[in-house]
Amino acid sequence: MIAACGYQCLRLYDIVNCTNPIINYEGIQKNITRLGFPEDGTWMFTGGEDCKVRIWDMLSQQQIRSFDCNSPINSVCLHPNQVEIAIASQSGGVFLWNVNNKEHEHLVPDQNASVQDVAISPDGKFMAAVNNRGRCYIWDLKCSSDQKLISEPKAKKMIAAHVRYALRVKFSPNSKFMVTTSFDGTAKIWEVPKFELVKELKKPNSQWVWDAAFSLDSKYLFTASSDGLCRLWNWKSQSIVREYSGHTKAITALSFRDEIICEN
């Protein structure tokens, strides 16, 4: 099953026969900006410009939780502990919401900027958020002593990752690197936990880089950009290994599934 969201709609498709949606959510007033599933796929979370994050039971297709953050939502990310959700809002706030007990933490790194994307490292140690000023904020996520939240965010570092407008932040599967993409046509790789710049991927005259995805061994990186091309980089050597063309308009999101084949 594949889920798609967008302009005032949310639909679920059968991945084998994608022509018609099998489930359509009616009555959505605003754009849905992000959706996702936990590892076991029992529920789905969606976030949109109606300021709400909603949790759906995939079995009964009922909405079971919702969280209002009073500002349009740009991005939603699920903590690897499968219970906490990080939310990036246009008002500049980052929320960490515990779905289970409905408690939340509100962090405001920069009041006058819209947070474009938020990510949590697969090892659950860091949370990163980028805003439309090109800044990237890092929080340490430590195990909390009180039962309010499982992880307690503690501001760690601010990096001026890009000159302006950052679009995406993601951690590599091994949690050792972080990538930020921006409208300046670059994708920058940062080393974790020091958060220092390792490599900058840029093609001359390239346009906005919207999204990026690491391979499972973190050696390769896919980037999606406005020129309608998806590129596969060997990011350590900063070389383009493959270029995928075919889109007539900008590619704004991509997702990649990889498999472990052997352990050396």
Add this chain to the structure above:
Amino acid sequence: MATYNNPHWLLSHIRNSFISTDETGMCENVMMNQDLPKHFLQKCEQLELNCYPGLDEQSDDEDFDLTAQSFDIMFPEHNSYRFRSNTAQRLEKMDIARKKASRMKSIKVCSESSNDNDYKNFFVAKTELVPPPDNMKSLLTDQLIKTPVQPKNKFAQYAKYDGTSHTGIVTKKFKVFINMLPDDKRSYPLPLCVIADTKILDIIGLICYKCLIQFPGLVLGDVRNYGLYIAEDNGEMEALPPLDVRESFAKFKFSHFTLVERRSNSTTTSRNDYRTMSITSDGDYGGEGASGTERKPNTLNKNEIEIQKMFDRIEAPLYRTYRVYCRNFFFRNEVQLGVSGERIEIDPIPQKNSKLWKKQKAVSYNIDHIAFIELHEERTSKSVLRMWYGYPQQTQTQLTPNEAPATMSVSPQHLHSYFNNFKYYDFETDKITAQQILSKINCLLEIRSSFIHKEFLTERDKKKEKK
């Protein structure tokens, strides 16, 4: 938001927003005369990226606009079918929509979440996070190592015009015969599906792209070296010139086309260029060097020569003009030489300082009165063509006043009589144009095989024998 980094889209969007939201109509009045997006496009015509797809084709000419046609008007493929009524079509559409709806489940989005207590133990926190092993190998890496070097398709930029990967866009399906393929593969057309409003040049690029995928050994040149011709369903070409590369493909409602390598017909393509772009290698090379003195041997094969000859014949009756110099003893006058299947016209081009000389009048000759054309002089930079013409004795009285005999008296100095009944013009031009004129007129003479042409040949042979 994906469109925000496109200046053309942004300009259009701002303009349209102003016009559509202003109820007083003031914005429209002010902006009507200044179409900034259009100006922007004209300014950076070279940069294709700046143009937002679909926005630039806002032509006022609705005849060519595929979307301008009402959706209620449907043309059957064969005329024998009766038009279905609109009601029947609408009923069918409703039926399809109903069937689709029955397969789709709809869920109402409500503001309040329900049954909260049932889900108390629904979310289970994962306490141990297992990181992926350090020295593992991913499937992607493995596959990349297995296929390290992938030949890059140089036509990859045209892949986006493929219509199969799009939904909700008008596409067109057709079949194309590839003339550059070896004989045994040439008769099977390549099926293609493209986005309807693609330009012909991009279609050619897409065909080249698909060709390289299917026939990796094929050597293809630049897209501009190929022409797309309308063809029969058996691959036979229609006697029409190639489609204009700037045209939109949506205009042409044909099912079969042929892709053929163009003759180099402009001075921008050097002669050597198109020779080395030799195409298929069916092993039939060599031995063709004699066919042209300056042709490189071993780069042309029989097929190519045949194709070229065929094109010369097809294109010969089409009207074309050339700018050449007409030699007149010591002077050279620039003239426009117009060659068509019916007649040859010589129009003097007015010069600024031509007051001193008697103005030359325009002349036109029926093609049947042209006797012969030959390469009279050949130098590195220019060539001189000699065009013989005459008029049969018996038809002289029937000629119309503006034809040969009447106009011959215009500038008698530059007409020399060599043979009894034949006179000639000398035209000076560059090498490539000379070759083109020569082959075009020779083809015409061959097709017409007029009395004067034959007479000239016999007379020339006689002279040679006497010598």
